[in-house]
Amino acid sequence: MTIKELEIKSKEYRRKILKYIYKAKAGHTGGSLSCIDILNVLYNEILNVSPDNFTSSDRDRYIQSKGHCVEALFVVLADKGFFPESDLETLCQYQSHYIGHPTRKVKGVEQNTGALGHGLPLSVGTALAAKMDEIDYKVFTLMGDGELPEGSNWEAFLTASHYKLDNLCAILDYNKLQISGTTAEVCNTEPIADKLKSFGWAVREVDGNNVEALKDVLKQLPFEQGKPSFVIAHTVKGKGVSYMENQLKWHHGVPSAEQYELAMTELS
Amino acid sequence: MAVVDTSVGKANLEVFAETLEALAREDRNVIAVTSDSRGSGKLAPFGQRLPKQIVEVGIAEQNLVGVAAGLASTGKKVFAVSPACFLTARSLEQIKNDVAYSDNPVNLVGISAGVSYGALGSTHHSLHDFAVLRAINNMIIVAPADAFETEQAIRQAAALEKPVYLRFGKKNMPLLPIDTEGGKFQFAKGRIIREGDDLVLIGTGETVQPALEAAKKLSKEHNIEATVVSMHTIKPLDYDLLSELAATGKPIVTVEEHMIYGGLGEACASFLIQNGFKNPFKIIGIPDEYTVTGSQNDIFRHYGISEQGIASSFLNLIKKN
Numbered sequence: 381m382t383i384k385e386l387e388i389k390s391k392e393y394r395r396k397i398l399k400y401i402y403k404a405k406a407g408h409t410g411g412s413l414s415c416i417d418i419l420n421v422l423y424n425e426i427l428n429v430s431p432d433n434f435t436s437s438d439r440d441r442y443i444q445s446k447g448h449c450v451e452a453l454f455v456v457l458a459d460k461g462f463f464p465e466s467d468l469e470t471l472c473q474y475q476s477h478y479i480g481h482p483t484r485k486v487k488g489v490e491q492n493t494g495a496l497g498h499g500l501p502l503s504v505g506t507a508l509a510a511k512m513d514e515i516d517y518k519v520f521t522l523m524g525d526g527e528l529p530e531g532s533n534w535e536a537f538l539t540a541s542h543y544k545l546d547n548l549c550a551i552l553d554y555n556k557l558q559i560s561g562t563t564a565e566v567c568n569t570e571p572i573a574d575k576l577k578s579f580g581w582a583v584r585e586v587d588g589n590n591v592e593a594l595k596d597v598l599k600q601l602p603f604e605q606g607k608p609s610f611v612i613a614h615t616v617k618g619k620g621v622s623y624m625e626n627q628l629k630w631h632h633g634v635p636s637a638e639q640y641e642l643a644m645t646e647l648s
Numbered sequence: 649m650a651v652v653d654t655s656v657g658k659a660n661l662e663v664f665a666e667t668l669e670a671l672a673r674e675d676r677n678v679i680a681v682t683s684d685s686r687g688s689g690k691l692a693p694f695g696q697r698l699p700k701q702i703v704e705v706g707i708a709e710q711n712l713v714g715v716a717a718g719l720a721s722t723g724k725k726v727f728a729v730s731p732a733c734f735l736t737a738r739s740l741e742q743i744k745n746d747v748a749y750s751d752n753p754v755n756l757v758g759i760s761a762g763v764s765y766g767a768l769g770s771t772h773h774s775l776h777d778f779a780v781l782r783a784i785n786n787m788i789i790v791a792p793a794d795a796f797e798t799e800q801a802i803r804q805a806a807a808l809e810k811p812v813y814l815r816f817g818k819k820n821m822p823l824l825p826i827d828t829e830g831g832k833f834q835f836a837k838g839r840i841i842r843e844g845d846d847l848v849l850i851g852t853g854e855t856v857q858p859a860l861e862a863a864k865k866l867s868k869e870h871n872i873e874a875t876v877v878s879m880h881t882i883k884p885l886d887y888d889l890l891s892e893l894a895a896t897g898k899p900i901v902t903v904e905e906h907m908i909y910g911g912l913g914e915a916c917a918s919f920l921i922q923n924g925f926k927n928p929f930k931i932i933g934i935p936d937e938y939t940v941t942g943s944q945n946d947i948f949r950h951y952g953i954s955e956q957g958i959a960s961s962f963l964n965l966i967k968k969n
């Protein structure tokens with residue numbers, strides 16, 4: 381896709397995220413809007429995965445560690461043809477597979493996530509299998525900045541560099557907000573780049589809401605031979621809707637009818 | 649399987665390590681994942697001879713299970729090996745989500761389970777593992793009694809594409825009499841290892857042996873004949889066998905190296921009560937208290953998980969009923 385086409389996709393995805401959250405009256409609005417450009421570039425430019433090759437062993441894997449931003453994932457998977465978009469009308473309804481976190485009952489979802497600090501260890505195991513079998517697939521995981529303090533992440537950071545998993549890429553959706561405040565207030569994880577480098581990762585920073593910059597960086601994987609890659613994607617929580625941007629209350633806020641109309645106008 | 653001296657026996661842990669290596673030689677997809685536990689898991693020779701089939705994550709049990717689940721998702725036959733005390737507590741959320749809920753068929757191997765670590769104390773005991781894992785959907789829980797059951801359990805777990813928790817200790821276990829000629833073993837099918845008309849003793853894992861000894865003692869000293877069952881699979885429990893045994897109305901005594909809450913005994917009791925059985929019933933296990941200190945044998949004796957203790961529990965039970 382051209383950059384222009386990717387930008388149009390991002391807008392379309394944002395509208396759909398809001399549409400289904402508004403309909404379900406539930407969802408993680410702010411985070412889904414902050415990470416959607418990353419998913420857009422991954423699924424439309426980077427990942428070798430489609431409904432057709434989803435069961436083949438050499439597909440690329442995407443494991444969403446920040447499972448609560450499932451609306452972003454569902455909207456993209458529907459667009460890629462994993463299931464009809466109309467399925468999302470059942471989001472969070474009784475007996476629907478489309479619940480508030482990724483589950484493998486939904487085609488295209490690799491792992492059941494939701495509890496934080498799980499995506500990276502799962503990704504490490506999956507990447508390790510590729511190395512063992514000398515299969516050439518890549519594994520991507522999207523992490524939230526709020527889940528960074530989970531100890532399991534730091535265990536997995538060690539294992540990934542120990543096994544030189546240069547087929548692994550972790551992307552941090554760094555919107556600097558989590559449910560009860562800024563990440564700096566809640567648990568300061570800075571300097572993140574220095575920490576990851578000292579853990580043996582190759583680190584790049586990028587504007588995570590700029591599809592061109594994201595595409596440019598992700599096309600360069602692995603950043604270093606023999607090292608796992610870490611992308612610090614600087615994003616804006618609630619990106620694309622003026623009144624939601626950088627506002628804590630939109631972590632899992634659901635827009636009113638008026639707010640919904642306003643958001644859709646801004647995204648048209 | 650190597651020929652075993654049936655009187656002295658062999659530790660289930662050793663049988664596990666040998667069986668896993670044999671499987672791994674046949675199939676390069678068989679992988680052991682360890683958390684600095686290759687020594688305690690008797691897997692050092694495996695690691696030397698099959699270095700490409702062992703993954704060491706260091707002392708990081710959450711990661712152990714998460715990584716194992718990722719490996720299993722690609723079709724690897726993964727055995728995640730760690731002392732049961734850490735594996736089923738430190739990594740419980742990974743077991744619940746990454747293994748059971750995501751249905752990644754990891755074989756979780758809890759070594760040195762129960763009070764195997766004896767005087768090392770409660771940090772190293774796993775008296776909760778049956779209880780917590782029983783409360784997780786999509787989990788098969790198996791505690792083999794002897795070398796035969798252990799080898800069979802490992803082989804069946806490797807072949808079965810489902811999450812399995814295997815749990816055993818490290819002391820030498822004599823072969824059960826019915827296993828000297830090779831018996832039948834199948835997950836979720838309890839095994840009658842001795843038949844008698846007066847009571848039913850149900851053990852699991854390494855408590856089957858003391859249950860059998862208690863049966864012999866009761867026979868010799870009191871002319872009481874016990875049926876003894878190895879209920880190696882705690883979940884799914886063999887309800888058919890339980891019904892059959894309970895239907896005779898005989899007293900039932902369960903024995904486990906686990907807290908009396910949430911394990912084999914309560915699993916049996918729950919089934920029996922809900923199905924109208926009124927057999928006199930007793931659960932032998934570790935009570936809800938700071939566990940007495942001492943060796944595994946000391947702890948067993950203290951709580952009556954012994955030839956004498958099990959026999960006395962039964963005699964007390966019939967006195968009351």
Ligand SMILES: [Mg+2]
Pocket residue numbers: 524525526553554555556557558
């Ligand atoms: Mg955040």
